[in-house]
Amino acid sequence: MGTNGVAVAGSTAETNGMALIACGSALPAISVSNQQLSERVDTSDEWIRTRTGIGARRVAGPEESLTLLATQAARAALAHAGWGPEDLDLILLATSSPDDLFGTAPRVQGALGATNAVAFDLTAACSGFLFALITAGQYLRSGTMRRALVIGADQLSRWVDWNDRTTCVLFGDGAAAVAVEACPAGENGLLAFRMRSDGSRHGCLTLAQTAEQQPVLSGVTAQLGGFSPIRMNGQEVYKFAVREVPAVLNELLEATGTAAADLNWLLLHQANQRILDAVADRFAIPQERVLSNLADYGNTSAATIPLMLDEAVKDGRVRPGDLIASSGFGAGLSWGGALLRWAGPRG
Numbered sequence: 598m599g600t601n602g603v604a605v606a607g608s609t610a611e612t613n614g615m616a617l618i619a620c621g622s623a624l625p626a627i628s629v630s631n632q633q634l635s636e637r638v639d640t641s642d643e644w645i646r647t648r649t650g651i652g653a654r655r656v657a658g659p660e661e662s663l664t665l666l667a668t669q670a671a672r673a674a675l676a677h678a679g680w681g682p683e684d685l686d687l688i689l690l691a692t693s694s695p696d697d698l699f700g701t702a703p704r705v706q707g708a709l710g711a712t713n714a715v716a717f718d719l720t721a722a723c724s725g726f727l728f729a730l731i732t733a734g735q736y737l738r739s740g741t742m743r744r745a746l747v748i749g750a751d752q753l754s755r756w757v758d759w760n761d762r763t764t765c766v767l768f769g770d771g772a773a774a775v776a777v778e779a780c781p782a783g784e785n786g787l788l789a790f791r792m793r794s795d796g797s798r799h800g801c802l803t804l805a806q807t808a809e810q811q812p813v814l815s816g817v818t819a820q821l822g823g824f825s826p827i828r829m830n831g832q833e834v835y836k837f838a839v840r841e842v843p844a845v846l847n848e849l850l851e852a853t854g855t856a857a858a859d860l861n862w863l864l865l866h867q868a869n870q871r872i873l874d875a876v877a878d879r880f881a882i883p884q885e886r887v888l889s890n891l892a893d894y895g896n897t898s899a900a901t902i903p904l905m906l907d908e909a910v911k912d913g914r915v916r917p918g919d920l921i922a923s924s925g926f927g928a929g930l931s932w933g934g935a936l937l938r939w940a941g942p943r944g
């Protein structure tokens with residue numbers, strides 16, 4: 598790899614796999630309980646826990662920018678991988694809540710001092726991390742790049758309507774990063790993947806531009822930039838998730854000849870415990886192999902999957918060689934899945 602995303606290598610037998618090496622995460626300091634929210638909107642701890650499994654969520658303060666959290670997560674992943682920032686060829690930041698609409702990834706690259714890496718954002722809502730991981734995989738597996746950081750980070754607390762009980766109880770803020778590396782095909786950790794979009798149903802979950810107009814010249818009216826808070830048809834998104842996630846996971850299992858019983862972990866986007874339970878039931882995966890941290894963090898959008906992975910790697914549940922079925926789903930509508938094998942840091 599040359600500098601700043603300039604491809605120099607070609608695909609070789611030694612480099613057509615991608616290994617998942619290490620991860621790291623960062624969370625805002627403040628945790629907000631269901632009880633606290635019930636002081637603001639007409640809700641209760643009982644409703645939120647039974648309908649979603651969520652007990653608390655982190656809310657980023659004004660100083661805790663997306664850049665800061667993503668950079669902290671990235672530094673932790675680099676430290677666990679044993680890499681320096683200059684070892685990186687690529688930084689992909691999956692987010693729907695950037696600090697800057699022109700891109701937040703370059704700020705992270707600058708803060709890290711990852712001078713050899715090209716950095717850009719990728720937006721696919723709650724599917725963003727998985728889409729970014731798969732995208733990074735294409736550069737690594739083709740031999741174009743060697744080392745990448747895939748970051749999932751969101752701060753939807755900045756985009757919810759805090760008076761809308763149907764959404765403000767669901768979302769939380771966080772960032773997590775996974776360090777991935779080109780490796781021999783035999784050690785490939787991205788065993789299979791699927792990515793899907795259905796824009797005809799985009800209206801089910803939106804963070805859309807406002808429609809305020811500004812006359813700028815005679816006969817010329819521009820629209821004033823700005824966004825409306827998140828709006829979601831929860832029931833529609835729920836039905837979509839419990840239909841499409843099992844379908845995509847089933848495709849992955851069939852394509853790879855994998856039995857659900859061979860999976861060590863089910864690692865789904867953390868949106869609702871009932872969705873996790875429904876998907877696990879569909880494949881007869883026992884509760885103890887379903888990763889969930891909804892109780893502590895709620896739905897952190899693009900961050901949920903790497904945040905959960907980092908927690909499970911840190912506490913020793915996910916170990917080198919473990920087989921993980923993962924699926925992300927959400928606005929777009931977008932969804933996807935990947936069958937992953939965790940490698941861990943190389944000795």
Ligand code: UT7
Pocket residue numbers: 639640641644645648649723762763764766830831832834835838868869872896898926927928
């Ligand atoms: O990350 C992106 C992907 N997003 C998702 O996967 C979200 C998928 N959807 C869901 O997780 C669920 O649909 C929700 C958790 C959002 C809602 O659960 P639900 O069981 O589908 O509830 P509902 O929308 O059918 O609402 C049931 C009742 C309604 O009252 P009525 O009309 O029956 O009187 C709501 O107004 O619950 C009411 N409600 C609440 N009550 C107390 C809605 N939000 C709340 C609340 N507290 N926070």
